Amino acid sequence: MSTQTTTSDATRTDEPGLLSIRDLDSGYGELQVLNGVDLDVGAGAYVAIVGPNGAGKSTVMKSVFGLTTHMGGxxxxxxxxxxxxxxxxxxxxxxxxxxxxxxxxxxxxxxxNLEMGAYILDSVPEDRMEIVFDRFPILAERQSQKAGTLSGGQRQMLAMGRALMLDPQLLLLDEPSAGLAPDLVAEMFDRIGAINDAGTAVLLVEQNAKEALSRCDRGYVLVQGENRYMDTGETLLEDETVRQQFLGG
Amino acid sequence: MLGFGRQRPWLTLVVAFCVLLVVDLVLKLLGTELFVFGTKALGGSLAPAALTAFVLDGVIVGMAVGLAAVGLSMTYSILNFANFAHGDYITGGAFVGWTAAYLVVSGGADLTTRFLLSSNLGLTVLGTPIATVVGLIAAAAGTIVLTLVLDRLVYRPMRDADGISLLIASIGVALVLRYLIAFVWQTGKHGVTAGPTKITALGIITRTSHEWTLLVVGGVLMVGVHVLLQFTKLGTAMRAMADNKDLARVSGIPVERVTRMTWIVGGGLTGVAGYLLVLEGGTIVFNFGWTLLLLIFSAVILGGIGSIYGAMAGGLCIGIVDKLALIWLPSDLTRAAVFAVLIVVLLVRPEGLFGGVKTA
Known part of the structure; x- marks a missing residue:
């Protein structure tokens, strides 16, 4: 399924932008982290932000969700x-x-947990709950279990399930593969791909750059709070400089 | 430190002492005495009815302490700080409630007397039911208004401050509140109730109407808190906020509104607790909440800080220990027994009886 998503990018990038970030300056309090960042996510697109530690990847995502100090753009x-x-x-x-x-x-x-994901609605959307349970059957099995007793992979599914309760147009995922056992990482990306295939645009921040870029439509390489490279995931993966500097060869 | 309580010698000593107490209690109930080297070591006499009376006394005190502790624990777990003004919220609520009851009750007193509680109008649940109920509602409402005003003025502007800053601010709030109350109502003790009628339930348990009121109202409110927390959207959101405030915010939970509701529920319970304590005890004084605060904190800590069910259980435990200790100790020393139990629990289980489960 990953091959399908990576080949469809050329057409996707021409779609009208769902999310469009221009010249964004952002940070925390007095500390500026992002410097003139541009980023686009089309409707239903799958976009990944990769880059070294401390580049400001998560800050882009938090800026979109209003969790940082907006400084410009x-x-x-x-x-x-x-x-x-x-x-x-x-x-x-x-x-x-x-x-x-x-x-x-x-x-x-x-x-x-899932009900709290739909807090802003007047009543719990049982149909959405069913969709989330269909997507993550293990959550249906564990629905009356305390979330703190779930395994790492199950917690990550629950976290995504909670976010999907409102049927968002755009899903922001901050390092979904962090802390997962290696054999679970591919499975997690499969699930994210499936969410995207169902029509939800995904913006993803990842340490696991190779996996993320091989799956996404478009990738951004962020370095020191600035966009350094932007292209289709496939092209970025093949780019010699990007490979050498950011993907470990 | 954490591993300290798990060391065998301590645990053995504690268990041995508990066994000794139980054996002694059984011997006392049987009316037998045990002599070691010619001196009485264990046993004595204790009527079973006396034992049940002690336990029930404990439940009554514990119910009020538990209610007040729930209010304290709610603000602790959801707002993340130990509110030292909590004791004075209890006093404030009680004064508002009793003043309201005095204003409503019929009788020959003038308005100043009524407002300042300056003579005992002898209220009772059965004799003056309307005034008592009005007072109860006013105590809850008054404490809610008090907590919301203080939250707006003091705590909200420093919502993101750390727990220690908030704690210190709350000590300031406590002092201001206490001496405002002293300014209006003076520092003397006011008697407010008359001797209540005794009522026998189930044919065996005889208690005053005021003790019954405390038991019933307290029990209903505790069940109410449980229903609120477990079966309502607001209650789930409160638990969610206690768990993870940042995630609550990004899930779209209106954090400020849930915070306000927490003060309202916690404040209401606190006011009712204060009012009922005065109803049961018969007198009111400007610092009675403050002197109870240590006991309330003990209930919260015993149950596990931040656990609302723990606070209920902790309150009941402390009340029962406080009264059961009378079997072995003079009444002046029962508080010491309470704190001894607290220390032992913390040594054996540092997180408290319900610790680590927070509001659940």
Missing amino acids: TIRFDGAEIAGQDPETIIHHGISYVPQNGNIFPTLTTRE
Whole structure:
């Protein structure tokens, strides 16, 4: 399934932008991390941000979700300017965010975690719950179990499931493969691919650059808070400089 | 330190002492005495009815302490700081409640007397039911208003500050509140109730109407808190916030609104606890909440800091230990027994009885 997604990128990039970031300056308090970042995610696209530690990859994602100090530039989502809004507002636009750490409520049951994902709705959307359970059958089995007792892979699924409860147009995933056993990493990427195939745009930050770039439509290489390279995932993987400098040869 | 309690000698000593107490208790109930080297070592006499009376006394005190502890534990787990003003919230709620009850009750007192609680109008649950209920509601409402105003003025501007800063701020709030109360109502003790009627339930348990009120209202509210936390969206969101505030925010949970609701629920329970303690004890004084705070903190710590069910259980435990200790100790020393139990629990189980499970 990964080959399909990597070959469809040429057409995808021409689609009207769902998320469009221009000249973004952003950081935390006084500390500026991002410097003039541009980034586009088309409707239904699969975009990965890779780069060395401390490059500001996660900061891009947090900026989109209103978790940083906005310092300049624009973030347009689905035609509306969202820069500087708070997460409680942004989630209503159709963006969901899965943080890297602490992305579940450990003392709540699996089902309650999912219910909290749909907090902004008046009632729990049982149909969405079913879709999430179809996508992650293990969560259905464990629905009355405390989330803190789930395994690492199951927690990651629960975190994504929680984010999918609102049927977002754009899913932000911060290092979904971090801390997973090697044999689970490919499975996790398969699942993300399936979510994307179902029509949800995915913006992904990854340490595991090779895996991420081989799956995505488009990749950004971020270095020291600036975009250094942008191309299809496949091209970036084959690019000699990118390989040497950022993918370990 | 953590491994300290797991060391055998301690545990053995504690277990041995507990066994000794149990043996002694059984001998006392049987009315037999055990002599070692000619001196009475164990046993004595204790009527079974006396034992049940001690336990029930403990449950009554524990219920009020538990209610107040739930309020404290809720703000601890969801807002992440130990609120030292909690004791004075109890006092504040009780004064508001009893003043309201005094204003409503019929009788010959003038308005100043009523407002300042300056003479005992002898309220009872059965004699003046409307005034008592109005007072109860006013105590809850008054404490809610008090907590919200103080949250807005003091705690909200420093929401992102660390726990220690908030704790120190809360000590300031406690002092201001206590002496404002002293300024209005003076520092003397006010008697507010008359001797309540005794009521026998199930044919065997005889308690005053005020003790029954405390038991029933306390029990209902504890079940209510359980239902709120487990079966409502708001309660789940409160637990979610206690678990992971950042994730709650990115899930779209309105963090400020849930915080406000936490103060409302916690404040309401605290006010009711204060009001009922006065109903049961019969007198009210400007610092009674403050003097209870140590006991309430013990309940919270015994149950496991941040665990709301732990706070309920901790309150009951402390109440029962406090009264059961009367079997062996003079009444002045029962508080010491409570803290001894607290220390032992913390040595054996540093996270508290329900520790690590937070609100669940």
